[in-house]
Amino acid sequence: MSLLQDLNAGKLHTFHGGIHPPERKAPANLTPISHAGLPEELILQVRQHIGQPARVKVQVGERVLRGQPLTEPLNPMMVPVHAPTSGTVAAIEDRPLCHPSGLDGLCIVVKPDGEDQWRPRYPIADFRLLGADVLLERIHQAGIAGLGGAGFPAHVKLRPRKKKIEALIINGVECEPYISADDRLMREHPAEILMGVEILRHIVQPQLTILAVEDNKPEALAALRAVNRDENLLIVAVPTKYPSGGEKQLIEILTGLQVPRNGLPADIGIVVQNVGTAYAVKQAIIDDEPLTRRVVTLAGDAFGEPGNTWVHIGTPVRHLLQRYGLTPEPEQRIIMGGPMMGFTLHSAAAPIIKGSNCLLAPRQAELAPPAEEMACIRCSNCADACPANLLPQQLYWYARSQDHDKLNSHHLFDCIECGACAYVCPSTIPLVQYYRVAKADIRHAQREAELAERAKLRFEARQQRLAREKEERQARQAKAASERKARMAEQAKAGGDDPVAAALARVKARQQEQGPDDMAAARTARKEEARRNRELKQAQAAGTTDNTATGDTNTAPNDGAANDKKSAVAAAVARAKARKAAQDDGVPASAPADDSVAAKDKKSAVADAAAPTDNTNDDPKKAAVAAAVARAKRARPHRRRGQPPGPRRRQRKPAAQ
Structure with missing residues (x-):
C-alpha cells in the first residue's frame, strides 16, 4: 500500500550512476511501422535465447506452414523456433550467426513459397477460463523469449515461485539512443499490449501492476492511458536516464529495492517483462500465433528510409539494407542493437533473431569509430x-x-x-x-572444473563399486566354504568317515600299488609320446605345405606309429610289474648283481619305449620330413600377376657335400 501511495503521489527513487547520451530517436520514430516483406530465404537460428537449443524436428525438402514448430524443446530452458511463413526447408546447415563472435552455427533455411499459409490455429475467447499452468505451456510452445534484448524464456520468468509475487512491472523504458521499436509499438498497439498485461497478471497474480514508460515518449504514454480501464494498473512515467531500462535499475527507480547480488527479481517478489513480450503473449494466447515476427528499428544516416518495420524472424540483414536504401560509405559499420550495448556484425548474411530490436548504420561523422586505446589515468x-x-x-x-x-x-x-x-x-x-x-x-574455466569434478566422482564411484564387488565376492566364497565344510561334516557324521581323508587314502593306495618304477616308466612313455606327436604334426604341416605348392594333395598317414607306441608303453609297464613281483618273492634289494640287472631292465624298457616301432632302417616319419624339406628347397615362390617384386636376396653358394 505504501508503494501504491508513493507511485500515485509521483514519488520515485533513483539509482547510482547513469549517463545522458544524445537520444537521436528521430527520424526513425516519426513514421508508422512498415512491413519489410519476405526475403528470398529465411535463416532461422536454432538457438535464439538464453539456454540450450531445441532439437530440430524437420528435414530438408519438407514443406512447412507458417507457425509450424521447426524445433522441439526437451526441457524448460529450450525455446522452439517456428516457420515465419509457408515454404520448403531448403537446408539445415551452419550459417553466420547474429552474434558478436561472427561464428557459424546451426540454422534452418526456409525458402518461402509466397502463399503465407498458416497452420491450424485455435484462438481463445476467454483466457480466464484456463489455469496458469496451461497458459505457461502455451507461452512456452509459442517460443516467446524476452524481446527486450536479453532473450530469457518468458515462461520461466512467469512460473510460480516460493515467494509470492507482489509486483508485476511492464518495462516500456526504451532508454538506449536510436532505438524506438517499443515506442512505436505502444503508440500503434496499446490495446493489444494491455491485453497481454492482463494475461500476465492472470498468471502471476500480483498485488500491484506497473507499466513504466520513459517521460521522453509522451505519445506512447497518452495512447496507453487512453485505453486503460483498469484501476489496478498504474502507468508511470520515469525520468529519462540511461540505463533506466535495465531490469534492476527500473526496479530500484519504482520501488527503492535492490536485487541482491547473484539474485533474481523474483527473490524480492517482483517480475519484470517487456512491452514487446506482453504483445507477443497476447498474440500467442488469444490468436494462437507463435512468435514469428517483431518490430525492428532501422536507424542511422546511411539508411535512405529510416524507421521501424515488422520483420520476419530469420530475415537476413542484407535484405533489410537493400529494402530500406542503404548508401554505404567506405568501411561502413552495421551494428546490431544500439550504440551502447550493440555489436558490429561481421557479415550481412546474419539473420534477425527474436532479441534483435535495432539495426544501426551510422556514418563516421555521425558516430565515430572507436579511437585508439590509451593508458588509464585513474580519473574514476x-x-x-x-x-x-x-x-x-x-x-x-x-x-x-x-x-x-x-x-x-x-x-x-x-x-x-x-x-x-x-x-x-x-x-x-x-x-x-x-x-x-x-x-x-x-565460464569456460567453470565448465572445465565441473567436467573434472564429474570425472573424479565417476572414478571414485567406480573404485567404490569394485571394492564392494570384491567384498561381496569374498563373502560369497566364505559362505560357500562354510557351507561346504558343514556339508562334509554332516556326511562324515552320517557315514563315519571323512570324505577328504578317504580320498587322500585312495590316492596313496593307488600310488603304492603302482610303485615308483611303474610311475617312472609311465612318465617316460608319456614324454616320448608327446615328442612323437610334435614331430608328427611338424611333418604333416611340412608335407601339407609342400603338397599345396606342388599340387599334390595326397599324404601318407602314419597309422602304425600310434599302435607301436601303445604296445611299447604296455611292454614297459609289464616289465616293471614283473620286476616288482620278483623283488616281492624274496630277492634281496641290496644285491649288486640284481641292482645292475634292474638298472639294465629299466634302461632297456626306456630304450624299447624310445626305439622306432618298425624294423625297417628308414623311418617313414623321418623320410616324410626329409622329403618335405627337399621339396621346399627345390620349390621357389612364384610372384602373382600385379604383385610388386620383393627385395632381391644374394644367392648363397651351395655347401660342399
Missing part, C-alpha cells in the same frame, strides 16, 4: 557512471591480468554491460569488451 569517471555501483577500473586491471578470483570478489557478473563506463572514459578504453572476454574465460 567510470566508477561514478556505473549503474551497478561497481569499480570498473579495478575490474579492468584484473581482466587484463586474468585474475579470476579477484574478478569474482569484485562482482564482475553484476555488470550489465551497459557501456556507461566506456562512454565516459577519457582514455577511450573499451572496458565492456574486457569484461565480456573475462566473463567468457571464467
